[in-house]
Amino acid sequence: MLKLALRRIAALLPTLLVIVTLSFAIIRLAPGGPFDAEQGVSPAVRANLERLYGLSKPLHVQYLRYLRALAHGDFGPSLRQRDFTVRELIAQGLPISATLGLCAIALALLGGIPAGIAAALWRSPAADFSVAAIAALGMALPSFVIGPLLALVFGIYLRWLPVAGWQPGTARYLLLPVLTLALPLAVALARLTRASLLEVLRAPYVRSARARGIGEARLVWRHALRPALLPVASYLGPATAFVITGSLVVEAVFGLPGTGRYLVQGAIDRDYPLVMGMVIVYGILTLLLNLLADLACGWLDPAIRHG
Amino acid sequence: MDESTIASRGLWGDALVRLRHDRAASVALALLGFLALAALIAPLLSPWRYDSLDWQHLASPPGIADAHWLGTDRLGRDLLVRTLHGLRLSLLLAGLASGVSLLIGVLWGAAAGLSGGRIDGAMMRFVDVLYSLPYLFVVIILTTLFPRGSLAVLALALAAVGWLTTARIVRAQTLALKRREFLEAARATGAAPARILWHHIVPNVVGPVVVYGTLIVPQMILFESFLSFLGLGVQEPQASLGNLIYAGAQEMESAPWMVLVPATALVLLLLCLNVLGDGLRDAFDPRER
Numbered sequence: 202m203l204k205l206a207l208r209r210i211a212a213l214l215p216t217l218l219v220i221v222t223l224s225f226a227i228i229r230l231a232p233g234g235p236f237d238a239e240q241g242v243s244p245a246v247r248a249n250l251e252r253l254y255g256l257s258k259p260l261h262v263q264y265l266r267y268l269r270a271l272a273h274g275d276f277g278p279s280l281r282q283r284d285f286t287v288r289e290l291i292a293q294g295l296p297i298s299a300t301l302g303l304c305a306i307a308l309a310l311l312g313g314i315p316a317g318i319a320a321a322l323w324r325s326p327a328a329d330f331s332v333a334a335i336a337a338l339g340m341a342l343p344s345f346v347i348g349p350l351l352a353l354v355f356g357i358y359l360r361w362l363p364v365a366g367w368q369p370g371t372a373r374y375l376l377l378p379v380l381t382l383a384l385p386l387a388v389a390l391a392r393l394t395r396a397s398l399l400e401v402l403r404a405p406y407v408r409s410a411r412a413r414g415i416g417e418a419r420l421v422w423r424h425a426l427r428p429a430l431l432p433v434a435s436y437l438g439p440a441t442a443f444v445i446t447g448s449l450v451v452e453a454v455f456g457l458p459g460t461g462r463y464l465v466q467g468a469i470d471r472d473y474p475l476v477m478g479m480v481i482v483y484g485i486l487t488l489l490l491n492l493l494a495d496l497a498c499g500w501l502d503p504a505i506r507h508g
Numbered sequence: 509m510d511e512s513t514i515a516s517r518g519l520w521g522d523a524l525v526r527l528r529h530d531r532a533a534s535v536a537l538a539l540l541g542f543l544a545l546a547a548l549i550a551p552l553l554s555p556w557r558y559d560s561l562d563w564q565h566l567a568s569p570p571g572i573a574d575a576h577w578l579g580t581d582r583l584g585r586d587l588l589v590r591t592l593h594g595l596r597l598s599l600l601l602a603g604l605a606s607g608v609s610l611l612i613g614v615l616w617g618a619a620a621g622l623s624g625g626r627i628d629g630a631m632m633r634f635v636d637v638l639y640s641l642p643y644l645f646v647v648i649i650l651t652t653l654f655p656r657g658s659l660a661v662l663a664l665a666l667a668a669v670g671w672l673t674t675a676r677i678v679r680a681q682t683l684a685l686k687r688r689e690f691l692e693a694a695r696a697t698g699a700a701p702a703r704i705l706w707h708h709i710v711p712n713v714v715g716p717v718v719v720y721g722t723l724i725v726p727q728m729i730l731f732e733s734f735l736s737f738l739g740l741g742v743q744e745p746q747a748s749l750g751n752l753i754y755a756g757a758q759e760m761e762s763a764p765w766m767v768l769v770p771a772t773a774l775v776l777l778l779l780c781l782n783v784l785g786d787g788l789r790d791a792f793d794p795r796e797r
Contacts, residue, residue: 219637227649341778343730345737345750346771349757353768357761364761446645450737454757465738468648480645 202506205499209492220484221271221477225264228473236280254280271481277474281467287478290463295482297367298459301375301451302444302486305382309440313387314433317394321402322421332395339388344447348381348454365456378455382447386440393436398429431501437494445483526791533787536780543777547595556586558593559745570765579765581755590747591770595777597748601659602728605666609728610721612667613674618709620675621682622701632679635672647731648740662741666728677720681713715792722788726781733774749774 236242236250251257255266270277276287320332355377356364367374401407402425410420452461460479467475499506527533551558562576562584570579570587578588620631638646650665685691685708694704729749735741736750744751749770756767 224645224649337779337782340782341726341775343734343774343778345734345753345757346775349753349760349767349771352757353760353764357764446734450734453738453754464645464648465740468740476649480649483645 202496202499205506206496209495213488213492216488217481217484221268221481222264224477224480225267228471228476229260229263254278267477276478276481279467279472279475281470281472281475287474290475291460291478291482294458294460294463297457298448298452298461299486301378301382301457301459302448304375304379305386305444305447306440308379308383309386309390312383313390314394314430316387317391317433318398318421318426320391320395321398332392336388336392339385339392342385343450344381344385345450345454347384348378348451351377351381352454365454367457374455374457378451378457381454382444382451385447386443389440390433390436393433394429397432398425401425401429427501431498434494434497434501437497438491441487441490441494445487523788523791527787530787530790532783533791536783536787539776540780540784543595543773543780544599547592547599550592551589551596554586554589556589558590558747559585561585569763570769578769579763581766582759582763587766587769590752591749591773594742594747594749594752594770595773597659597742597746598729598732598774598777601663601666601732601742601748602725604663605670605728605732606721606724608663608667609670609724610674610717613671614678614710614713614717615705616671617675617678617680618682618705618713621679621686622705622709624686628679632676635675638669639672647735648738659742662732662735665735666731669731670724670728674717674720674724677716678713681716682709685709685712719785719789719792722781722785726778726785729774729778729781749777 236247242250248257255263258266267277274288276291279285279287279290282290320328352364355362362377363374398421402421407420407425410424415424448459449461449465451457452459453465460482463475464479464483466472467479527537556562556576562580564584565576565580566582566584568576568580568584570577576586576588578586578591580586581590616631616635620628623631647665647669650661650668654661691704691708694708699707732741733748733750733753736748737754739751739754742748742751752770753767753774756763756765756770759766
């Protein structure tokens with residue numbers, strides 16, 4: 202287990218370097234610059250601006266400089282949001298985004314997996330039909346539809362929860378966003394758990410365990426669940442990507458001051474340091490959560506652990 | 509069932525029969541045809557264009573008796589026409605992007621599988637690396653490379669992330685095909701690699717690729733709406749389901765129909781495509797059932 206963990210951690214840094222390099226290359230090869238939208242800027246002033254931010258240097262010099270600063274935790278200044286460094290912007294938004302994402306993942310796991318187990322154990326034509334219907338609906342309801350619908354029902358018609366906005370330290374404002382983000386994920390996890398548990402329950406070793414007279418509860422809990430959860434654990438990687446991209450939408454729908462808007466607005470403004478900073482932060486998050494998913498797989502499956 | 513009659517129908521006929529027996533998929537297909545037809549024809553029949561303003565009916569709610577059946581938006585633009593316009597754009601973009609991504613995926617996967625050895629390893633390693641990147645970030649970054657709102661660029665950006673899975677599927681199929689006698693015969697008669705790829709590999713991987721293609725289309729529609737929702741895709745005054753939902757969500761408190769109309773259209777479209785895709789997969793590969 203330790204060897205597996207060390208090997209995965211060792212692979213993190215090169216992957217991160219690839220992400221940084223690729224996004225640096227793509228963003229900087231794009232036509233158009235961050236100061237295009239400035240009104241009435243003479244070429245001389247623009248040249249000065251570009252020199253101030255180091256944009257007039259050759260690309261490889263800029264790249265190496267960026268890497269060196271990055272190693273010291275410095276993401277550079279934001280080009281459009283004057284007076285803010287990228288680090289300050291991220292520090293403002295990240296706690297909100299991280300809380301949102303982690304709560305959504307936790308809720309989806311705690312809701313989806315038990316629901317999937319229940320759907321696999323209590324089968325009837327009606328139950329199977331509703332499972333299929335919910336799964337089909339879940340695939341067709343993206344977060345930018347669920348979000349407004351939940352806000353419409355709970356915020357506007359029932360008036361139970363605020364439609365949008367944010368006040369520090371209040372959970373009420375996070376409830377609908379977390380629900381929006383968690384719902385599709387919970388459906389996917391439940392479907393996966395159900396299918397995989399059903400398959401495991403057909404395995405010969407389960408039949409022999411039944412033949413030896415083991416109780417159904419003990420059979421599921423001790424023998425069937427662990428191998429059945431393996432596909433669920435390997436889905437956690439894609440699930441993270443889903444939560445991260447979903448949080449962009451959810452933050453926009455509910456007006457949460459998280460980090461999602463920085464990526465989108467930064468991309469529109471060509472605020473290079475901000476977009477790069479966001480890509481790196483989200484990249485690190487993705488890699489770390491993927492690492493957790495890998496370790497969960499290793500814990501569930503001895504073949505992976507010792508492979 | 510009688511084995512001989514099935515064999516005589518061939519892969520496509522057989523699949524068609526199975527599809528017709530799948531009630532959910534048939535309904536989805538019919539509904540999808542209706543939606544596509546409406547998206548193509550209805551904007552021509554309506555007196556309103558997607559960008560024409562009606563100052564007499566600003567933000568008017570839906571009503572059959574009114575001039576605007578499904579209401580208007582804040583600027584008095586007919587919501588039915590705009591939604592259908594968005595539907596058309598979504599279908600067009602998704603079709604384009606799926607086509608391009610399938611083409612790239614088939615060629616890449618077939619070339620990798622056919623070459624084998626170190627070239628195969630390098631080509632598939634490239635696919636693995638792209639897989640590990642959060643793909644919507646790649647799309648977001650790609651859309652910033654070019655002037656916003658260009659449909660061709662949007663389709664390309666979507667296609668850029670769609671071909672990876674196809675490449676994997678096709679490579680696996682190619683590796684299996686490579687050992688078959690007819691390919692050995694083709695090589696023995698001195699056929700060039702490009703000819704083998706185009707004449708022997710590609711026709712033989714079309715089946716699984718078509719099935720996967722029906723699953724790619726709803727994904728592309730989803731990505732497109734997602735980007736347009738964030739303001740990175742289709743730009744005003746052009747309507748797409750994504751930017752209609754975004755605009756509607758801003759007006760939700762006073763005019764809920766502005767978000768409900770395009771949202772319903774999108775959900776219906778995705779639902780049909782997913783059900784049809786599942787039906788097609790079952791029809792082409794009955795062993796999965």
